[in-house]
Amino acid sequence: QSALTQPASVSGSPGQSITISCTGTSSDVGGYNSVSWYQQHPGKAPKLMIYDVSNRPSGVSNRFSGSKSGNTASLTISGLQAEDEADYYCSSYTSSITYVFGTGTKVTVL
Amino acid sequence: QLQLQESGPGLVKPSETLSLTCTVSGGSISSSSFHWGWIRQPPGKGLEWIGTIHHSGNTYYNPSLKSQITISVDTSKNQFSLKVTSVTAADTAMYYCARYSPGYLDYWGQGTLATVSS
Numbered sequence: 001q002s003a004l005t006q007p008a009s010v011s012g013s014p015g016q017s018i019t020i021s022c023t024g025t026s027s028d029v030g031g032y033n034s035v036s037w038y039q040q041h042p043g044k045a046p047k048l049m050i051y052d053v054s055n056r057p058s059g060v061s062n063r064f065s066g067s068k069s070g071n072t073a074s075l076t077i078s079g080l081q082a083e084d085e086a087d088y089y090c091s092s093y094t095s096s097i098t099y100v101f102g103t104g105t106k107v108t109v110l
Numbered sequence: 111q112l113q114l115q116e117s118g119p120g121l122v123k124p125s126e127t128l129s130l131t132c133t134v135s136g137g138s139i140s141s142s143s144f145h146w147g148w149i150r151q152p153p154g155k156g157l158e159w160i161g162t163i164h165h166s167g168n169t170y171y172n173p174s175l176k177s178q179i180t181i182s183v184d185t186s187k188n189q190f191s192l193k194v195t196s197v198t199a200a201d202t203a204m205y206y207c208a209r210y211s212p213g214y215l216d217y218w219g220q221g222t223l224a225t226v227s228s
Contacts, residue, residue: 001173003156034213038157045206045221046149046157051214089157093213097170099147104156 004029004090004102011108017078020105022090023071028100030071034093037066037075041086049088050075077107085109112137114207114219121225122201128194128224132207139188140165145210148181148192150203151221158203162210163190197226 005023012018022029022037029035035053038046048057050066053073063078073092077084090102118130132146139146148160161171163181171179175194183190194201202225208215 032213036214038215040157045218046215047218048214048216051211051216057216091157091159091214096173098172099159099162101149101157101159 006102006105009106020075022073027095028092035073116222149206152203
């Protein structure tokens with residue numbers, strides 16, 4: 001199975017909004033609403049930020065939001081803050097009864 | 111609060127078998143609502159899904175790793191395990207265990223680094 005495609009890097013200034021895309025196929029992202037997003041700071045385990053395309057777990061800032069259109073899911077971070085600088089990964093359930101991660105995106109706060 | 115903790119040898123020789131265990135505390139691994147999974151991350155690279163297991167024993171594996179991996183569960187110890195056979199340098203990675211609420215990973219272990227080297 002092929003990894004979902006994400007941009008290698010995205011940057012923005014504090015207070016701005018950025019969007020990270022996650023492109024798959026109709027056999028994964030496009031076929032299911034089981035798309036999730038994870039934040040990973042250096043040396044730390046990933047942390048769930050969005051599940052089922054657009055739901056936020058308790059404790060995650062409402063500055064994080066998710067959406068999906070066709071085979072592409074997106075994570076938007078509004079009001080960018082220094083603490084948001086991290087790697088972000090999407091993940092999707094697939095028609096093969098497996099899961100697949102995205103290639104990862106490094107977010108830099110300028 | 112649910113906690114997961116990986117354990118296993120930090121160093122494995124090429125061609126040998128890597129064995130890791132994930133101990134779950136603060137909750138039961140036998141809950142029907144959840145699956146339990148392994149994910150790995152080579153140094154400086156992205157996340158790779160390895161596979162999942164349900165307490166019933168049903169397993170689902172990454173097709174590209176299927177010939178090399180086995181995931182098992184021991185409900186009496188509230189643990190699940192990963193075996194990777196015939197390891198090479200490409201299997202050097204941080205290995206994470208995690209809980210799958212259907213469709214997403216909500217609890218993660220801190221990870222354990224496994225290095226393949228002679």
